[in-house]
Amino acid sequence: MNETAAAATLSDRKIVARVVDLTKVYHLGNNVSVDALRGVSIDFYQGDFVAIMGASGSGKSTLLNLLGCLDHPTSGQYVLGGNDVSRLDDEALSGIRSRYIGFIFQSYNLIPQLKVVENIQVPLSYQRRPIADARQRAIRLARLVGLGDRLHHRPTELSGGQQQRVAIARSIVNNPHIILADEPTGNLDSATGGEIMDLLAALNRAGRTIIMVTHEAEVAARAQRIVRLRDGLVEEVFENRPVTVE
Amino acid sequence: MLAEFLQKLRLGVGSLMLHKLRSALAVLGILIGVTAVIWLVAMGEGVSYQAQQQIKDLGATNIIVRSVKPPQESTRTGGTLFIPYGLLREDYSRIISNVPTIRQAVPMREISREVRNLDHVLDAKLVGCTPEYLELNHLHMARGRFLMEEDVNRCENFAVLGHKTAEILFPYEDPIGETVQIGSDFYVVIGETAERTASAAIGGSLEAREYDTDVYIPLSTLRWRIGDMVLTSRSGSIEGEVVELSQITVMVEELGEVDPTAEVIRGLLQKFHKNVDYAVVIPKELLRQAEMLRTLFNVLLVLIAGISLLVGGIGIMNIMLATVTERTREIGIRRALGATRGDIIQQFLTETIVLSGMGGLLGVLGGFLCHPAVAVARRGMARVFPEMMASLPMNIKNIEPRIAPWSIVVALAISVAVGVLFGLYPARRAAYMDPIEALRHE
Numbered sequence: 001m002n003e004t005a006a007a008a009t010l011s012d013r014k015i016v017a018r019v020v021d022l023t024k025v026y027h028l029g030n031n032v033s034v035d036a037l038r039g040v041s042i043d044f045y046q047g048d049f050v051a052i053m054g055a056s057g058s059g060k061s062t063l064l065n066l067l068g069c070l071d072h073p074t075s076g077q078y079v080l081g082g083n084d085v086s087r088l089d090d091e092a093l094s095g096i097r098s099r100y101i102g103f104i105f106q107s108y109n110l111i112p113q114l115k116v117v118e119n120i121q122v123p124l125s126y127q128r129r130p131i132a133d134a135r136q137r138a139i140r141l142a143r144l145v146g147l148g149d150r151l152h153h154r155p156t157e158l159s160g161g162q163q164q165r166v167a168i169a170r171s172i173v174n175n176p177h178i179i180l181a182d183e184p185t186g187n188l189d190s191a192t193g194g195e196i197m198d199l200l201a202a203l204n205r206a207g208r209t210i211i212m213v214t215h216e217a218e219v220a221a222r223a224q225r226i227v228r229l230r231d232g233l234v235e236e237v238f239e240n241r242p243v244t245v246e
Numbered sequence: 247m248l249a250e251f252l253q254k255l256r257l258g259v260g261s262l263m264l265h266k267l268r269s270a271l272a273v274l275g276i277l278i279g280v281t282a283v284i285w286l287v288a289m290g291e292g293v294s295y296q297a298q299q300q301i302k303d304l305g306a307t308n309i310i311v312r313s314v315k316p317p318q319e320s321t322r323t324g325g326t327l328f329i330p331y332g333l334l335r336e337d338y339s340r341i342i343s344n345v346p347t348i349r350q351a352v353p354m355r356e357i358s359r360e361v362r363n364l365d366h367v368l369d370a371k372l373v374g375c376t377p378e379y380l381e382l383n384h385l386h387m388a389r390g391r392f393l394m395e396e397d398v399n400r401c402e403n404f405a406v407l408g409h410k411t412a413e414i415l416f417p418y419e420d421p422i423g424e425t426v427q428i429g430s431d432f433y434v435v436i437g438e439t440a441e442r443t444a445s446a447a448i449g450g451s452l453e454a455r456e457y458d459t460d461v462y463i464p465l466s467t468l469r470w471r472i473g474d475m476v477l478t479s480r481s482g483s484i485e486g487e488v489v490e491l492s493q494i495t496v497m498v499e500e501l502g503e504v505d506p507t508a509e510v511i512r513g514l515l516q517k518f519h520k521n522v523d524y525a526v527v528i529p530k531e532l533l534r535q536a537e538m539l540r541t542l543f544n545v546l547l548v549l550i551a552g553i554s555l556l557v558g559g560i561g562i563m564n565i566m567l568a569t570v571t572e573r574t575r576e577i578g579i580r581r582a583l584g585a586t587r588g589d590i591i592q593q594f595l596t597e598t599i600v601l602s603g604m605g606g607l608l609g610v611l612g613g614f615l616c617h618p619a620v621a622v623a624r625r626g627m628a629r630v631f632p633e634m635m636a637s638l639p640m641n642i643k644n645i646e647p648r649i650a651p652w653s654i655v656v657a658l659a660i661s662v663a664v665g666v667l668f669g670l671y672p673a674r675r676a677a678y679m680d681p682i683e684a685l686r687h688e
Contacts, residue, residue: 070581097582099584103583
């Protein structure tokens with residue numbers, strides 16, 4: 001693999017998210033503190049598909065929470081879509097989440113009392129501007145993930161794979177800068193997990209930036225790059241295959 | 247804007263429908279509170295309205311001067327069997343000649359007497375009075391005529407019967423022109439008064455007055471035929487009372503003259519009565535007191551009902567806290583998807599307000615059931631505890647609740663306020679959860 005060529009191709013591309021020297025210290029009380037991240041710097045490019053791997057305690061969940069604007073870094077910088085968001089207050093971060101970030105969780109995390117189409121719409125309902133075609137958009141995305149005939153079902157009436165499809169539709173309804181996927185296939189059998197990965201890969205091919213945490217090498221193999229964390233530091237960045245610009 | 251609001255409302259109702267029984271119980275708490283406010287206030291209003299009507303019947307521009315029997319010991323000193331007390335005919339003439347503001351003054355004398363027509367007998371109240379009595383007591387004639395000046399001057403043996411008196415003594419015939427026997431004297435019936443509800447007692451100064459079992463005769467006739475002395479036999483001994491007048495009802499021109507006139511009369515009586523064997527009752531004063539009492543009563547009732555609303559509110563808070571804990575995961579999801587703390591507060595506050603508002607509305611509907619409920623309760627009581635019902639005072643037996651419009655507004659406002667107040671803490675608790683922790687919550 002020609003690493004310099006790949007790097008040259010990557011650096012030509014627009015950076016959508018960049019973390020610089022990010023640290024996170026958790027204070028557990030009694031003067032006990034845990035350094036979850038000890039200075040992580042990664043650039044995420046437009047159309048990137050990154051798998052973050054590492055043993056438990058390596059800091060991958062912490063990194064994902066910081067990337068998802070759910071937490072503040074202890075130090076360092078997080079630039080999302082050209083804006084430094086590492087020092088924003090809770091309300092501003094909520095706004096960032098509703099507009100620029102899509103979440104996919106291991107346990108799907110759909111809201112049980114809402115129907116499929118309503119679940120997909122949730123991120124839009126927290127954007128301050130009114131969105132006229134929210135429902136149409138949700139229906140279109142439900143069809144896109146293959147659930148056009150399940151619009152008015154509730155999550156409990158769906159299989160795990162179907163629920164994750166709804167979650168994927170929900171993660172792109174707001175046209176986010178980045179999609180964060182936390183073990184998206186962790187609760188699924190391998191066949192269904194494969195289908196979900198196909199769907200994510202298809203989204204990536206369509207230009208979506210996906211950052212995925214996983215500990216399964218098989219799943220990580222579907223990504224373009226693999227970032228391996230160890231003890232709160234980036235151990236290695238591995239180019240899975242030559243990045244092709246579409 | 248409206249669509250957004252409706253959307254939030256729909257969401258709230260949807261979440262509440264997940265736990266129908268739990269939500270229904272929370273609503274019930276508020277419902278009972280609101281209904282209690284409306285019912286209690288309606289009862290209070292009903293009682294005070296009754297009292298006010300009765301006081302108004304006495305006449306706001308009237309001053310009532312009554313004879314009051316003084317305590318036994320103070321009158322027994324002379325060893326005499328006859329106890330003279332009360333208002334004198336002299337008092338009457340003194341009052342009308344000395345007080346210029348008086349428009350009318352009616353002296354009267356009441357004695358209980360057996361009235362008889364053949365074998366129809368009735369223990370009636372014999373009232374010796376003057377023609378003005380009719381107007382002063384808001385009485386109306388059913389047939390015939392009332393006493394006239396001439397009748398009084400000539401000491402005629404004429405009698406006007408109260409409605410019930412006439413019914414009992416003359417069940418089948420027209421009493422006019424017939425005669426009734428009182429003691430050893432016969433009186434010609436010249437008229438019958440129309441039905442008139444009794445006035446209730448007001449404090450200790452004025453007893454309840456039932457007009458329908460009265461027999462009215464000219465005051466002069468009463469003095470002539472029966473005299474001032476009344477003998478009553480009590481446990482073997484015979485007691486005599488000497489009373490010239492039972493009551494003088496004074497009417498003044500204007501409301502403002504009531505108090506000064508009453509003062510003058512008091513002063514006048516004080517000078518000539520060694521014992522306080524009279525009472526000056528001012529209905530207007532009673533009206534004011536009754537109104538004050540009503541306000542006090544209402545405040546008290548609202549306070550009591552407020553406590554039940556408070557209990558309802560605590561119930562709501564309890565349920566919302568459980569809901570928040572149960573839906574921690576949902577809160578985490580919503581926060582991750584971009585909900586601000588304000589959004590979460592709004593969501594849960596909407597749910598509590600829906601609960602309490604629904605309780606409030608249903609409570610108002612329950613409030614309107616006050617009338618039928620009282621009627622049913624009264625009928626039930628009469629059937630199960632007839633003696634107890636019979637022993638209840640008139641104004642409780644005949645209580646008619648009057649729903650006060652302000653109580654509905656107050657009850658609704660309080661219920662919504664309770665929703666906000668008791669919803670705020672659980673909602674804030676939801677909003678200030680750490681989204682990461684919340685997402686991890688099982």
